[in-house]
Amino acid sequence: MPNQVNRRDMERWLRDHGFTLLTGGKTGHIFYERAGVKITLPGHGPQDLTKKHVGLILRQLELAGFDKDQVRRELGS
Numbered sequence: 001m002p003n004q005v006n007r008r009d010m011e012r013w014l015r016d017h018g019f020t021l022l023t024g025g026k027t028g029h030i031f032y033e034r035a036g037v038k039i040t041l042p043g044h045g046p047q048d049l050t051k052k053h054v055g056l057i058l059r060q061l062e063l064a065g066f067d068k069d070q071v072r073r074e075l076g077s
Helices: 007-016 051-063 068-075
Strands: 020-022 029-034 037-042
Touching: 007 029, 007 037, 007 068, 037 051, 051 068
Parallel strands: none
Antiparallel strands: 020 029, 029 037
């Protein structure tokens, strides 16, 4: 699928924009946080994130003050 966002690109974007990796539990998910906003990424399965997951993350980033359209452009989705 063209313009798909993969997990590694999303992790890189989050780190580059000040999010820190949180220590995870036994859920198998990866958690990033910045200023009280917590982003959850799947830690297993396919590297490509689903459209639904990307949409949920973009919504959270918008609440954190990021421009949703700018984030999409930076991620290439």
